[in-house]
Amino acid sequence: MKRYEPIIGLEIHVELKTLSKMFCGCSADYFGQKPNSLTCPVCLGLPGAVPFTNAQAIQDCIKIGLALNCQIAENSRFERKNYFYPDLPKGYQISQYRWPLCTNGYVDIEDSQNQKIRIRINRVHQEEDTGKLSHLDGITAIDFNRSGVPLVEIVSEPDFREVEQVRIYAKKIQQIFRYLEVSEADMEKGNMRLEANISLREAGESKLPEYRVELKNINSFKFMGDAIEYEIKRQQELLEKGEKITQHTRGWNENKKETFVQREKEEAHDYRYFPDPDLLPLKIEKLEEIRKSLPELPEQILKRLQSMYGLSYYQSQLIVSERFLVDFFEDAVSLGEENKISAVDVANFLINKNVDINKVSPEEVISQITFKKSGIISDTSALREVVKEIIKENPQAVADYKSGKIAVIGVLVGAVMRKTESKADAKIVKELISELLS
Amino acid sequence: MFNKEDIKKLAKLANLPIKESEYEKFASQLSEIISYVKQLERIDSNQVEPTFNVTGLKNINWGDKVEPSLTQKKSLQNAKMQRNGFFVTKGIFNE
Ligand SMILES: [Zn+2]
Numbered sequence: 001m002k003r004y005e006p007i008i009g010l011e012i013h014v015e016l017k018t019l020s021k022m023f024c025g026c027s028a029d030y031f032g033q034k035p036n037s038l039t040c041p042v043c044l045g046l047p048g049a050v051p052f053t054n055a056q057a058i059q060d061c062i063k064i065g066l067a068l069n070c071q072i073a074e075n076s077r078f079e080r081k082n083y084f085y086p087d088l089p090k091g092y093q094i095s096q097y098r099w100p101l102c103t104n105g106y107v108d109i110e111d112s113q114n115q116k117i118r119i120r121i122n123r124v125h126q127e128e129d130t131g132k133l134s135h136l137d138g139i140t141a142i143d144f145n146r147s148g149v150p151l152v153e154i155v156s157e158p159d160f161r162e163v164e165q166v167r168i169y170a171k172k173i174q175q176i177f178r179y180l181e182v183s184e185a186d187m188e189k190g191n192m193r194l195e196a197n198i199s200l201r202e203a204g205e206s207k208l209p210e211y212r213v214e215l216k217n218i219n220s221f222k223f224m225g226d227a228i229e230y231e232i233k234r235q236q237e238l239l240e241k242g243e244k245i246t247q248h249t250r251g252w253n254e255n256k257k258e259t260f261v262q263r264e265k266e267e268a269h270d271y272r273y274f275p276d277p278d279l280l281p282l283k284i285e286k287l288e289e290i291r292k293s294l295p296e297l298p299e300q301i302l303k304r305l306q307s308m309y310g311l312s313y314y315q316s317q318l319i320v321s322e323r324f325l326v327d328f329f330e331d332a333v334s335l336g337e338e339n340k341i342s343a344v345d346v347a348n349f350l351i352n353k354n355v356d357i358n359k360v361s362p363e364e365v366i367s368q369i370t371f372k373k374s375g376i377i378s379d380t381s382a383l384r385e386v387v388k389e390i391i392k393e394n395p396q397a398v399a400d401y402k403s404g405k406i407a408v409i410g411v412l413v414g415a416v417m418r419k420t421e422s423k424a425d426a427k428i429v430k431e432l433i434s435e436l437l438s
Numbered sequence: 439m440f441n442k443e444d445i446k447k448l449a450k451l452a453n454l455p456i457k458e459s460e461y462e463k464f465a466s467q468l469s470e471i472i473s474y475v476k477q478l479e480r481i482d483s484n485q486v487e488p489t490f491n492v493t494g495l496k497n498i499n500w501g502d503k504v505e506p507s508l509t510q511k512k513s514l515q516n517a518k519m520q521r522n523g524f525f526v527t528k529g530i531f532n533e
Contacts, residue, residue: 026505026507091453
């Protein structure tokens with residue numbers, strides 16, 4: 001039997017959280033708003049309306065490009081991507097094709113076997129979101145509040161060979177969006193959407209397959225993973241039977257746990273891209289300023305937590321999972337220094353205790369750790385209980401002590417220390433034993 | 439230059455309802471138009487940048503300010519079909 005290797009590429013769409021839309025002054029904060037209450041002639045595609053480019057969105061797109069190690073174009077343009085669909089009021093989407101803002105980047109990921117893989121980024125470009133369709137009893141209802149919301153598309157090269165790599169990459173990109181504060185990147189709300197393209201080639205073959213199947217409209221990491229796995233199996237079975245697979249788009253049916261045909265792929269040139277004459281070209285002028293404004297990114301913090309605080313890769317990764325947690329950790333560490341609490345202790349406490357950091361302060365965490373570490377020492381009543389237990393467990397030593405062999409107290413103190421993992425104050429323990437045996 | 443198949447494809451892409459009986463006519467008309475414009479190929483335009491905008495302006499951008507939108511009522515006022523604040527179109531089944 002032939003062995004096959006999956007070739008997977010990923011497209012990520014993310015909505016920016018700018019105040020206004022990409023090409024008009026309507027609010028981009030459409031979630032939960034009355035349908036068609038955030039629209040204007042521009043985002044409804046009414047004749048004669050003239051779009052303006054949102055400078056903040058352009059800056060956010062460049063930030064994403066920089067964070068993904070891309071080259072940033074000096075000159076960039078918008079083009080019209082022409083197709084008809086009810087969610088697209090103008091009959092075209094304003095997007096970028098020949099002059100994208102960012103190209104040729106990469107992201108390094110590490111899989112569960114600690115293998116490092118470089119995923120190349122083909123491009124990061126700026127476009128606009130479409131309206132939202134809902135299908136009910138034979139009609140389609142359209143809400144254009146989302147129409148024209150700034151959308152950034154990140155296109156990877158087909159560098160993934162396993163589903164796990166796709167998942168790790170997508171999560172890492174999501175984390176970057178959040179650290180950059182350009183988007184909530186909430187999959188459930190649809191701020192962030194994934195599209196995968198998958199094909200198989202025979203192991204050892206170096207050319208890319210002639211077809212690719214696109215998986216679209218999948219709104220969770222888990223479903224995307226399941227859909228890719230299903231698709232790999234499906235394609236393998238077809239290829240083993242000697243069948244040819246054609247280029248097309250599929251969706252995911254979560255109830256049946258299978259992919260299904262959505263539409264035959266439109267060839268790229270069918271979109272008839274051409275420069276949008278209503279929009280002026282962009283000249284990127286303040287690149288160094290934007291570069292300097294980038295916050296510390298997860299990857300840099302991951303390294304810093306390991307080198308500065310001696311945390312393990314695993315611990316650092318958990319802390320880095322949220323920007324807020326990093327700040328919390330560092331605040332707690334600096335408070336802990338005075339109390340001789342190590343950074344590793346703070347990290348362990350945050351990780352193992354599963355503390356709800358929204359409810360406690362770094363100060364409280366430090367005092368809890370201090371109590372846990374030294375609580376038994378200062379807490380005589382708690383120690384008394386331990387000593388009582390030890391007395392019960394060691395009748396021979398107790399008898400010896402009572403018969404005048406005072407030195408045997410060392411055996412009992414040692415037993416208490418073992419039980420408390422050496423956290424007890426030996427002096428207090430000794431006093432307690434004398435007291436309880438007198 | 440253009441055949442019936444081209445017209446069929448173009449009509450589909452442009453979402454135009456063209457009758458099969460009209461294909462021949464449009465094929466020859468479109469061929470005529472293209473060959474007229476093709477006269478431009480006699481000029482060597484290798485060194486000429488294409489003109490996408492005529493003003494020569496760059497970076498005229500919007501500063502991310504929210505402006506008032508249309509009301510829902512106004513937004514929907516020219517819609518052929520509407521329901522509960524939504525624009526309505528005939529169902530799209532392939533989703
Ligand atoms: Zn608008």
